[in-house]
Amino acid sequence: MDKVNIKRLAEELKLSTSTISRALQDSYQIGAETKQRVLELAKKLNYQPNAHASSLGSRRSKTIAVVIPEVFDSYFALAINGIEAVAQARGYHVLIYLTHERLQLEQEILHAFQSGRVDGVVMSVSAETTSTAHIQALRAQGVPVVFFDRAADDIDTARVTTNDAESTYQGTCHLLERQCTTLVLLSISRHLSISRQRIEGYRRALAEHGISQRDDVIDCGQDPEANCELVKNTLEARPGIDGIISTVEMLTESAYQACAALHLRIPHDVKVVSFYNARSAAILNPSLTTISQPAFEMGKTAATLLLKALRNPKSTLVAENVVLPSVLTIRNSTTFVG
Amino acid sequence: MDKVNIKRLAEELKLSTSTISRALQDSYQIGAETKQRVLELAKKLNYQPNAHASSLGSRRSKTIAVVIPEVFDSYFALAINGIEAVAQARGYHVLIYLTHERLQLEQEILHAFQSGRVDGVVMSVSAETTSTAHIQALRAQGVPVVFFDRAADDIDTARVTTNDAESTYQGTCHLLERQCTTLVLLSISRHLSISRQRIEGYRRALAEHGISQRDDVIDCGQDPEANCELVKNTLEARPGIDGIISTVEMLTESAYQACAALHLRIPHDVKVVSFYNARSAAILNPSLTTISQPAFEMGKTAATLLLKALRNPKSTLVAENVVLPSVLTIRNSTTFVG
Numbered sequence: 001m002d003k004v005n006i007k008r009l010a011e012e013l014k015l016s017t018s019t020i021s022r023a024l025q026d027s028y029q030i031g032a033e034t035k036q037r038v039l040e041l042a043k044k045l046n047y048q049p050n051a052h053a054s055s056l057g058s059r060r061s062k063t064i065a066v067v068i069p070e071v072f073d074s075y076f077a078l079a080i081n082g083i084e085a086v087a088q089a090r091g092y093h094v095l096i097y098l099t100h101e102r103l104q105l106e107q108e109i110l111h112a113f114q115s116g117r118v119d120g121v122v123m124s125v126s127a128e129t130t131s132t133a134h135i136q137a138l139r140a141q142g143v144p145v146v147f148f149d150r151a152a153d154d155i156d157t158a159r160v161t162t163n164d165a166e167s168t169y170q171g172t173c174h175l176l177e178r179q180c181t182t183l184v185l186l187s188i189s190r191h192l193s194i195s196r197q198r199i200e201g202y203r204r205a206l207a208e209h210g211i212s213q214r215d216d217v218i219d220c221g222q223d224p225e226a227n228c229e230l231v232k233n234t235l236e237a238r239p240g241i242d243g244i245i246s247t248v249e250m251l252t253e254s255a256y257q258a259c260a261a262l263h264l265r266i267p268h269d270v271k272v273v274s275f276y277n278a279r280s281a282a283i284l285n286p287s288l289t290t291i292s293q294p295a296f297e298m299g300k301t302a303a304t305l306l307l308k309a310l311r312n313p314k315s316t317l318v319a320e321n322v323v324l325p326s327v328l329t330i331r332n333s334t335t336f337v338g
Numbered sequence: 339m340d341k342v343n344i345k346r347l348a349e350e351l352k353l354s355t356s357t358i359s360r361a362l363q364d365s366y367q368i369g370a371e372t373k374q375r376v377l378e379l380a381k382k383l384n385y386q387p388n389a390h391a392s393s394l395g396s397r398r399s400k401t402i403a404v405v406i407p408e409v410f411d412s413y414f415a416l417a418i419n420g421i422e423a424v425a426q427a428r429g430y431h432v433l434i435y436l437t438h439e440r441l442q443l444e445q446e447i448l449h450a451f452q453s454g455r456v457d458g459v460v461m462s463v464s465a466e467t468t469s470t471a472h473i474q475a476l477r478a479q480g481v482p483v484v485f486f487d488r489a490a491d492d493i494d495t496a497r498v499t500t501n502d503a504e505s506t507y508q509g510t511c512h513l514l515e516r517q518c519t520t521l522v523l524l525s526i527s528r529h530l531s532i533s534r535q536r537i538e539g540y541r542r543a544l545a546e547h548g549i550s551q552r553d554d555v556i557d558c559g560q561d562p563e564a565n566c567e568l569v570k571n572t573l574e575a576r577p578g579i580d581g582i583i584s585t586v587e588m589l590t591e592s593a594y595q596a597c598a599a600l601h602l603r604i605p606h607d608v609k610v611v612s613f614y615n616a617r618s619a620a621i622l623n624p625s626l627t628t629i630s631q632p633a634f635e636m637g638k639t640a641a642t643l644l645l646k647a648l649r650n651p652k653s654t655l656v657a658e659n660v661v662l663p664s665v666l667t668i669r670n671s672t673t674f675v676g
Binding site for chain 1: 408409410412414415416418419422426431432433434435436438443450562588590591594595598616617618620621622623624625
């Protein structure tokens with residue numbers, strides 16, 4: 001049997017080789033019906049493109065990269081599933097890269113993309129990402145970038161975020177309505193736009209309730225034990241604290257464990273709200289009042305925007321911001337105790 | 339300034355272009371000191387290899403793939419971190435692929451690797467993987483595969499597992515020592531060797547305690563709500579059940595929620611042990627007795643074995659099985675209540 005190449009597919013379907021080639025690349029120049037016919041025959045004959053040759057020819061790898069800080073947070077695990085659901089339906093490979101919250105690693109990863117490894121990037125920047133030259137350099141090479149969750153403010157491209165300020169405002173108001181008088185907010189890197197927005201929503205809620213506080217934003221790091229110690233020291237130093245709002249899923253454990261170590265009961269002595277996407281929220285002791293981002297939907301939307309841009313090279317990604325709202329779910333960690 | 343290519347690096351260092359090329363590929367034929375000199379200059383001059391050209395020339399992409407069912411389970415999130423720690427230290431890119439527990443997707447992913455995208459694969463098979471022709475085909479092309487956690491029994495290569503049978507045996511004995519008389523085991527796909535081994539360890543503990551049970555292995559799926567319903571129906575149908583051993587992290591929530599729905603108190607009425615790697619174990623209601631796999635170490639070990647094979651193409655991966663033991667941590671979900 002002859003080798004199955006583009007020429008063979010063209011002969012069988014009585015189409016030109018360039019039409020076959022474009023159809024296999026999902027080009028916007030080829031109609032849906034033709035694409036369907038080409039893909040079916042390619043599958044039937046077990047057509048196997050040469051990755052290097054096809055990349056060299058078309059500059060298209062049919063691959064997108066997801067660049068994220070980590071996968072240990074349920075938010076990112078769910079968002080990946082959303083991205084993959086869209087990409088796989090369109091025949092794209094998805095490569096996942098982790099920066100481990102390090103700018104240098106993020107720079108190296110994006111630098112490697114310049115040699116044509118991927119067609120486009122969906123990314124959430126690291127906690128250290130203060131400079132964005134590496135992102136700009138990649139875009140200058142014609143590789144589109146869509147942000148989700150954590151965006152770089154100074155780059156004009158599409159981004160998919162949640163209503164960070166508004167949902168933190170709601171969570172803070174909820175604590176204040178449940179009679180909390182002295183709050184702290186657990187944060188990570190203030191370089192991140194989402195951290196700043198969450199703090200802003202928190203401040204706005206306090207201001208509207210006539211509360212003026214100082215030194216009430218606790219900057220946590222990546223090490224869970226150190227974070228627990230930090231929260232514990234804060235609660236010890238300021239015994240009046242009766243409400244904690246945690247802006248990161250992993251900080252919930254630190255808050256719970258710090259309270260336990262100091263024999264502070266949740267919700268009796270201290271009430272807790274956290275950004276949290278894991279299913280375990282309902283079975284924590286006590287069950288956790290959560291702000292849940294629409295992680296899966298955010299991933300889906302970001303991938304959809306990127307693939308739309310890739311299908312039609314004439315279109316450019318406009319600097320739009322799609323905001324999908326988070327949901328506050330009230331559970332026992334903030335239940336009023338008379 | 340001249341373009342920085344291999345020739346330029348060779349001239350500056352007074353080495354042959356083939357030595358430069360091999361050093362950049364981390365070849366075993368080049369000494370550590372020479373590699374160091376080459377890499378330092380390449381970095382200093384911002385040498386940027388052409389991905390396609392260098393792949394075509396050397397058949398090496400300096401990339402390994404991690405193929406896993408999902409990232410939502412903490413085990414895989416931790417294992418990825420172990421794999422990346424080793425790979426990054428050796429200058430390898432790591433691409434993460436998710437099969438979402440589907441054999442077809444796993445086949446497509448491995449099929450795509452045949453065109454030279456990656457040098458080697460670290461993988462944990464999907465719950466549906468009953469046929470392994472796709473893995474054998476990839477190995478036949480000279481791409482080495484190392485298994486971790488979930489291995490395919492019929493493929494002779496290196497694998498890194500935990501002591502699945504033994505640790506489940508220990509967890510089961512723990513429940514029996516805590517006065518449980520009627521147990522169920524929550525499992526996923528019995529195609530998986532790790533599922534079968536965990537069931538075997540469970541059966542052995544029961545037999546040694548003179549307990550004979552039937553229909554006590556509950557086969558769960560991927561949908562958390564359906565799993566919860568399944569556990570609930572089982573507990574309702576057989577009111578004597580006073581011990582649950584869950585072999586998958588995500589089934590813990592189903593077990594806890596099923597007990598709550600039936601007003602069964604943990605540990606008073608039902609005691610629970612689960613394979614679990616998330617830090618939330620300590621703050622669950624009640625805190626969870628866990629069997630924790632050494633996920634990070636397993637990832638590190640699997641990557642180390644693969645990279646060793648890649649460095650020296652003359653070496654082959656022997657069918658060795660590295661077994662790293664899991665740890666039983668006793669918490670309130672199995673604490674004896676008099």
